[in-house]
Amino acid sequence: MGAHRFSDEITTSLQRVAFEKSVSWVVAGAILLIVAVPLFSIEWTHTLRTVVLGGAVLGVVCGALGSFAVLRQQSLLGDALAHTALPGIAIAFLVSGRSLPALLLGAGVAGWIGVLLIRALTTTTRLKQDSAMAIVLSSFFALGLALLAYIQGRGDASQAGLKSFIFGQAAAIVERDVVVLALVGGAVLLVMIAFWKEFKLITFDPEFAHTVVLRARAIDLVLSLLIVIAIVLGLQLAGVVLMVGMLIAPAVAARQFTSRMEPMVLLAAALGGLAGGGGAFVSGLDAGLPTGPLIVVAAVSLAFVALAVAPGRGVIWTWLAERRDRRNFAAQNVLSDLYRHCLSHDDPMQITDESMLVNLRGDAARIALRQLQREGLVHGDGRLWRLTNAGVDAARRLEM
Amino acid sequence: MQGIETIIVQLLVSVFSPEQINAFLGDPRTVAVIVGSMVAASGALLGTFLLLRRMSLTTDAISHTILLGIVASFLFMVFVLGVEPDLSSPLLVIGAALAGVATVLLTEAIQRSGLVKADAALGLAFPLLFSIGVLLIARFTSNIHLDADSVMVGEIGLAWTNANSYCLERCDPVVITPDDPRAETSRICTNCERDAISPRSSQAVFETACANCGTYSAAEAWRLRLIPEAPVLVYFPRAIGVMSVITLINLLFVGLFYKELKLSTFDQGLARSLGFRPGWLHYGLMILVSIAAVGAFDAVGSILVVAFFVIPAAAAYLLTDRLAPMLALAILIGVVGAYSGYDLARGTLFGIIQISDVLVLLDRVIGLGGQTTWDSSISASMVLTTFMLFVLAWVFSPRYGLIANFARRRWQRQEFAHQVLLAHLYNHGDQPEERAEASLHEHFRWSRERMRWVLSGVRAQQWVAVEGGLVTLTERGAHEVLDFRKTNLQVQ
Numbered sequence: 001m002g003a004h005r006f007s008d009e010i011t012t013s014l015q016r017v018a019f020e021k022s023v024s025w026v027v028a029g030a031i032l033l034i035v036a037v038p039l040f041s042i043e044w045t046h047t048l049r050t051v052v053l054g055g056a057v058l059g060v061v062c063g064a065l066g067s068f069a070v071l072r073q074q075s076l077l078g079d080a081l082a083h084t085a086l087p088g089i090a091i092a093f094l095v096s097g098r099s100l101p102a103l104l105l106g107a108g109v110a111g112w113i114g115v116l117l118i119r120a121l122t123t124t125t126r127l128k129q130d131s132a133m134a135i136v137l138s139s140f141f142a143l144g145l146a147l148l149a150y151i152q153g154r155g156d157a158s159q160a161g162l163k164s165f166i167f168g169q170a171a172a173i174v175e176r177d178v179v180v181l182a183l184v185g186g187a188v189l190l191v192m193i194a195f196w197k198e199f200k201l202i203t204f205d206p207e208f209a210h211t212v213v214l215r216a217r218a219i220d221l222v223l224s225l226l227i228v229i230a231i232v233l234g235l236q237l238a239g240v241v242l243m244v245g246m247l248i249a250p251a252v253a254a255r256q257f258t259s260r261m262e263p264m265v266l267l268a269a270a271l272g273g274l275a276g277g278g279g280a281f282v283s284g285l286d287a288g289l290p291t292g293p294l295i296v297v298a299a300v301s302l303a304f305v306a307l308a309v310a311p312g313r314g315v316i317w318t319w320l321a322e323r324r325d326r327r328n329f330a331a332q333n334v335l336s337d338l339y340r341h342c343l344s345h346d347d348p349m350q351i352t353d354e355s356m357l358v359n360l361r362g363d364a365a366r367i368a369l370r371q372l373q374r375e376g377l378v379h380g381d382g383r384l385w386r387l388t389n390a391g392v393d394a395a396r397r398l399e400m
Numbered sequence: 401m402q403g404i405e406t407i408i409v410q411l412l413v414s415v416f417s418p419e420q421i422n423a424f425l426g427d428p429r430t431v432a433v434i435v436g437s438m439v440a441a442s443g444a445l446l447g448t449f450l451l452l453r454r455m456s457l458t459t460d461a462i463s464h465t466i467l468l469g470i471v472a473s474f475l476f477m478v479f480v481l482g483v484e485p486d487l488s489s490p491l492l493v494i495g496a497a498l499a500g501v502a503t504v505l506l507t508e509a510i511q512r513s514g515l516v517k518a519d520a521a522l523g524l525a526f527p528l529l530f531s532i533g534v535l536l537i538a539r540f541t542s543n544i545h546l547d548a549d550s551v552m553v554g555e556i557g558l559a560w561t562n563a564n565s566y567c568l569e570r571c572d573p574v575v576i577t578p579d580d581p582r583a584e585t586s587r588i589c590t591n592c593e594r595d596a597i598s599p600r601s602s603q604a605v606f607e608t609a610c611a612n613c614g615t616y617s618a619a620e621a622w623r624l625r626l627i628p629e630a631p632v633l634v635y636f637p638r639a640i641g642v643m644s645v646i647t648l649i650n651l652l653f654v655g656l657f658y659k660e661l662k663l664s665t666f667d668q669g670l671a672r673s674l675g676f677r678p679g680w681l682h683y684g685l686m687i688l689v690s691i692a693a694v695g696a697f698d699a700v701g702s703i704l705v706v707a708f709f710v711i712p713a714a715a716a717y718l719l720t721d722r723l724a725p726m727l728a729l730a731i732l733i734g735v736v737g738a739y740s741g742y743d744l745a746r747g748t749l750f751g752i753i754q755i756s757d758v759l760v761l762l763d764r765v766i767g768l769g770g771q772t773t774w775d776s777s778i779s780a781s782m783v784l785t786t787f788m789l790f791v792l793a794w795v796f797s798p799r800y801g802l803i804a805n806f807a808r809r810r811w812q813r814q815e816f817a818h819q820v821l822l823a824h825l826y827n828h829g830d831q832p833e834e835r836a837e838a839s840l841h842e843h844f845r846w847s848r849e850r851m852r853w854v855l856s857g858v859r860a861q862q863w864v865a866v867e868g869g870l871v872t873l874t875e876r877g878a879h880e881v882l883d884f885r886k887t888n889l890q891v892q
Contacts, residue, residue, distance in 0.1 A: 130454055139790075146784060
């Protein structure tokens with residue numbers, strides 16, 4: 001009997017997982033369609049289409065990889081990484097001019113150096129992770145600003161786009177950039193899919209991963225590298241200052257709706273695409289508005305909505321559930337009060353005055369009586385109450 | 401704020417002549433260094449406690465979000481009060497303090513919901529508030545003096561230009577009345593425009609009007625050449641006034657609550673059980689951080705502020721274990737960093753290296769387009785020099801530095817090897833085959849080189865003697881082994 005029920009439970013839980021997975025595919029697809037469909041409408045200018053497409057692609061990549069950053073509790077490392085990329089961008093510009101692959105490479109290398117420096121600080125001194133991050137982040141950012149000021153002093157026209165890395169400027173994305181971004185982003189996602197199982201393992205149980213996987217350290221490195229690449233790609237859109245919002249907000253939002261990895265990454269990617277495309281769209285219409293803040297406001301608002309309404313764990317849901325529990329508890333108390341009153345008079349039809357219950361249980365008793373009345377367990381006129389037959393049965397069950 | 405400024409000016413005037421003061425406070429470098437030092441000093445004062453309370457990144461978040469407070473107060477001043485916005489208005493400070501506390505509260509609320517980890521909570525709260533600030537700037541403040549550049553790096557280099565003037569002599573305000581010889585009068589046709597007639601027409605009615613009548617302060621009167629002799633004026637940069645007040649507040653806070661801060665930082669539980677209110681101190685600290693950040697905003701922008709809080713404190717943390725010296729060292733490091741930072745922005749690093757020489761070299765190697773002059777952001781350079789000081793502390797700190805650590809570890813390894821060798825010789829004193837010099841290294845699985853290094857070490861101490869290929873423990877060595885066992889292994 002027990003074994004039978006257990007296997008049943010497994011079947012239902014497997015069914016639920018499969019259901020959740022397929023729902024997440026459908027939802028993610030629907031969200032991406034919302035972004036994609038307007039792309040093919042005729043009224044859009046070529047520039048706007050390019051910018052929105054770039055924004056959506058970057059949003060998808062950042063959302064997907066951001067899930068890992070959030071689950072590994074490395075959100076703020078993403079912030080530090082984005083800031084430390086700035087001097088890399090400036091140096092790459094000095095060495096090779098404004099070519100996107102070179103700038104991305106520079107950003108990636110500088111970000112990586114920043115991460116190593118943070119690690120060196122935390123391992124060789126007694127500084128904690130947060131101080132080490134703040135130190136490296138602010139000094140690298142200062143170096144970046146100093147170099148930008150120097151580059152500005154040269155007064156050549158091509159440096160114009162560099163400043164857009166600070167707050168992000170989708171308008172700076174041209175068609176060739178979108179191709180580069182799509183190729184690199186696609187490669188990142190492919191690697192993520194290829195190492196899916198390993199990444200999942202190392203995210204949820206690093207110690208276990210190190211005991212069962214041969215090259216756990218290398219896999220850890222690959223995952224970190226992918227996160228670095230995602231951040232570096234996103235810099236153009238969100239800017240170094242606000243990159244962290246773009247990275248983690250879609251993942252936080254997605255996390256509220258599901259507790260499984262695959263649906264979470266799918267949903268985060270789709271929400272990232274929505275925020276990225278939407279932010280790029282608004283800033284493409286109005287060049288005065290920097291893209292990064294728009295995207296971040298969109299993405300973080302999504303996250304807050306998710307935190308509020310997510311079924312099963314959102315703030316509103318929890319509040320409602322707690323209220324329901326509180327009321328049920330009060331109703332049970334009032335029911336057994338009535339029953340005891342009956343017992344003490346040896347009469348199941350004994351009438352009880354409402355004010356007595358209010359004295360005993362406070363104002364909650366009034367609400368509880370109305371609830372019991374709706375359930376057909378008590379009968380009364382709003383002042384005097386007695387148990388119904390069903391009420392007597394229910395109370396007897398409670399007292400057992 | 402005005403009061404403190406007046407006091408400072410009167411103090412200065414009582415010691416120096418107005419010319420000296422103006423020469424001193426009219427120098428961009430002096431003003432930038434003074435303002436930078438005060439930013440660094442107040443940052444270091446608070447930063448020390450923030451570092452110890454592991455709140456460095458909260459500082460980062462606050463320094464971002466005060467932007468929203470500043471912009472909101474700006475818009476409030478422009479659209480609700482309809483007054484000329486001013487970066488040193490107390491409203492700004494209130495707005496920023498509110499924004500700072502709002503950041504902390506928002507983060508704590510997200511965290512308390514239990515749905516998001518602490519790091520992600522911070523990562524959601526401050527990008528949102530900062531984004532709203534940046535968007536408001538982009539949308540509403542195009543005609544107000546507040547742009548993305550000043551948000552990032554501030555304008556410490558221009559701090560000297562924004563000054564209040566104080567008059568010392570010949571200060572009487574000048575009143576120009578229509579019958580004053582200096583009044584510029586003209587006849588204006590009062591009905592020409594209304595009735596559309598020419599001023600030459602006979603119906604035109606004229607009235608004598610005064611173009612420059614009114615009351616002028618002595619400074620204005622001199623500028624318009626209404627008075628023959630210049631009044632004696634002293635110019636006092638506003639940023640210095642603002643930062644002195646903020647530094648003073650921070651000094652007072654830390655001075656008055658030193659004991660409470662110390663206790664609640666190191667042992668919050670004890671502080672609470674003794675009846676202190678760690679929560680109040682926590683929010684007090686957050687408000688002060690916001691105020692210091694808003695004072696520094698004008699000078700160094702909103703993103704670099706965190707460097708002035710964290711880096712000097714961290715450097716001091718690597719140099720000392722005591723709170724009071726740590727505070728003093730942090731302030732010193734911050735001030736030295738600010739001082740040498742100005743020079744770095746103008747092309748000299750610590751008075752030793754000329755950046756332009758480096759640029760000439762780099763230009764030859766990788767090609768920089770021939771630009772070899774270095775004229776960079778002052779606030780960013782101040783952060784860079786402070787960071788270099790931090791790196792110096794990291795490398796050379798006598799107790800926690802890289803070199804000290806390396807030396808200590810090497811010494812410990814050597815010490816360990818010596819004791820292992822001595823113990824081996826002691827245990828095998830009667831087995832010559834265990835003590836043969838040629839094969840001794842095999843017993844420890846050491847390389848021959850390492851064996852030679854260890855052996856030369858113990859021989860130098862005269863703990864062993866080598867005779868005829870055999871390594872023998874000397875009396876001194878045997879004593880050392882017993883000594884070691886007694887003190888470290890508790891063998892009787």
